[in-house]
Amino acid sequence: MSDLTEQGGATIQSLLDRASALLSSVSESARLDAEVLLCHCLGKQRSFLRAWPEQQLNPAQTKQFWHLLEQRRQGRPIAYLTGVREFWSRTFNVTPEVLIPRPDSELLIELSLSLLPDKQACKIIDMGTGSGILAITLAAERPLAEVVATDISTAALIVARQNAEQLAVGNVRLLDSDWFNAVTDTDYDLVVSNPPYIACDDPHLQQGDLRFEPESALISGEAGLRDIRLLAEQARGYLKPQGHLLIEHGYNQPLQVQSILKQLNYRQVNTHLDLSDNPRVTSGIWNPA
Numbered sequence: 001m002s003d004l005t006e007q008g009g010a011t012i013q014s015l016l017d018r019a020s021a022l023l024s025s026v027s028e029s030a031r032l033d034a035e036v037l038l039c040h041c042l043g044k045q046r047s048f049l050r051a052w053p054e055q056q057l058n059p060a061q062t063k064q065f066w067h068l069l070e071q072r073r074q075g076r077p078i079a080y081l082t083g084v085r086e087f088w089s090r091t092f093n094v095t096p097e098v099l100i101p102r103p104d105s106e107l108l109i110e111l112s113l114s115l116l117p118d119k120q121a122c123k124i125i126d127m128g129t130g131s132g133i134l135a136i137t138l139a140a141e142r143p144l145a146e147v148v149a150t151d152i153s154t155a156a157l158i159v160a161r162q163n164a165e166q167l168a169v170g171n172v173r174l175l176d177s178d179w180f181n182a183v184t185d186t187d188y189d190l191v192v193s194n195p196p197y198i199a200c201d202d203p204h205l206q207q208g209d210l211r212f213e214p215e216s217a218l219i220s221g222e223a224g225l226r227d228i229r230l231l232a233e234q235a236r237g238y239l240k241p242q243g244h245l246l247i248e249h250g251y252n253q254p255l256q257v258q259s260i261l262k263q264l265n266y267r268q269v270n271t272h273l274d275l276s277d278n279p280r281v282t283s284g285i286w287n288p289a
Helices: 012-023 030-042 046-051 059-073 078-082 103-115 133-141 154-166 208-212 226-235 254-263
Strands: 084-087 090-093 122-127 145-151 172-176 188-193 239-248 266-273 279-286
Touching: 012 030, 012 059, 030 046, 030 059, 030 078, 059 078, 078 084, 090 133, 090 154, 103 133, 103 188, 103 239, 103 266, 103 279, 122 133, 133 145, 133 154, 133 172, 133 188, 145 154, 154 172, 188 226, 226 239, 226 254, 254 266, 254 279
Parallel strands: 122 145, 122 188, 145 172, 188 239
Antiparallel strands: 084 090, 239 279, 266 279
C-alpha cells in the first residue's frame, strides 16, 4: 500500500493525506473516515489531529491504522471497525451482530419523547432492539419510564446489555422474544420499532454498509412488509387504549404502512419525514372501540 505501512515515523498529516487518497474511490467521506480510524488507533479526539499534524506515530500505531484502512477499502463499515457509533449524543457499542445506528432513526426518539410527558411514569416496549439504541435512549431521557427491549437475537441482546450497563441506564429490561411471543405484560403507552423492512431482492442489499449488516435485521418477506404487518397486528393486544405505535420503514413504503395500520383500526395514522425529508416513520393510535 505504501512504505509507510512498514515503518514508524510517519506523521499524522502524511498518514491522513495518503489514507484519504486511497479511500477516495470507495467512500464519499474519505477524509473523515481516515480521521475517525486514526483517532481510534491513537485514542484521541479529532481536534488532536489538527493540533498536532506533525506528530509521529510509532510502528504499532501505524500498523494498526493501515490494517483498519485496508478493511475500510474493502467496504467494511467504520462502526464495525471502531466498535462504536454515536446516537442521540451518546456512544453505543456496535458489533456485526447488530445494525449500525443511523441518524434517521433519531426521528423515532424525537417522536417518542413528544408523546411521553417528562417526569411521569409510563410503559414503553422496543421491539427488535438490536444494540438497544432506542430503548436505552428513551429510558435515559424518561427515567420514570418502565422500558422493555426485545430481540430474537441472543448476540444482539448481549450488545444491548453492555450498552445499558456502560451508560448506567437501569430502567430498561431486556427480553429474548420473537416479537411479542414472550411478552407477558400489557397496557403499554408506546410500542416503538425499527423492524426489518427491506425486500430480499432489493439491490441496496449489495451496496454500502448493508453488505455487512445482519440480514435477519434487514430483510422481511412480502416486499419488506411482513414484519411490519405482524408487529402492528400483535401490538394491538399490548397497547393500552389510546396508546401509540411508531414504526420505522423504507422511504418507498409509507402508503403501504399507512394502509396496514388503518386496516388494523389504528387511528390518526401519520407518516413523518426524516432529516433528508424522506418518509421514515409511520405512527398510529390504538383505539379498540
